[in-house]
Amino acid sequence: MEDIIENKTIQKEDWSERKLSLLEISNCEFNRCNFTETDFVGTKFIDCVFNECNFSNSKILNCSFCNVTFKECKISGVAFSEINKFLLSWQFDNCVIKLCNFSKLDIGKSKFIQCVVHDTDFVDxxxxxxxxxxSDLRGSKFQNSNLSKVNFVGAINY
Known part of the structure; x- marks a missing residue:
């Protein structure tokens, strides 16, 4: 793998259980890729789109997400609380997000549109x-979180 991946469209690749650490990935589109248990430690994602990708139990310690969109992705068991928070901006559209941890993050202005967000932690x-x-927020926790001006229109189970 190269240290820098840019301006690529990647289709139906299986990168499960691979180590893809310390990369810079920019202006890329990933379609129907499998990242189950992939180790992305320290990787920077800039201006990327993930369509119908699987991120079950992916490791994202110190990852950066700047202008990243997840569309119709399955995201399960991911500790977003361990990411690099600098210049963080992302959007989740029609994703299934389960058993993830977004605790203690400053993620104001994030978008979780028409998502299933079950048993996920947004504490503090x-x-x-x-x-x-x-979105369906069944079992998700928002204790001690700043929810000012959050749009819950049409959301259920929160």
């Missing part, structure tokens, strides 16, 4: 001005 997070519209 800043979610101000975020959008959870039309």
């Amino acid at each position: 997070s800043n979610l101000s001005e975020s959008d959870f519209s039309n």
Whole structure:
């Protein structure tokens, strides 16, 4: 793998259980890729889109996400609380997010649109001005979080 991956469209690749650490990935689109248990430690994602990808139990310690969109992805067992918070900006559209940890993050203005977000931890997070519209938040925890100006229109189970 190269240290820098840019301006690529990647289709239906299985990168499960691989180590893809310390990469810079920019202006890329990933379609129907499998990242189950992939180790992305220290990787930077800039201006990327993930369509119908599987991120079950992916490791993202010190990963950066700048202008990243996840569309129709399965994301399960991921500790987002361990990411690099600098210049963090992301959006989740129609994703299934289960058993993830977003605790103690400053993720204001994040978008979780029409997502299934079950049993996920947002404790002690800043979610101000975020959008959870039309999402199912069953079993997710928001204790001690800043929920000012959060859009829950059409959301259920919160």
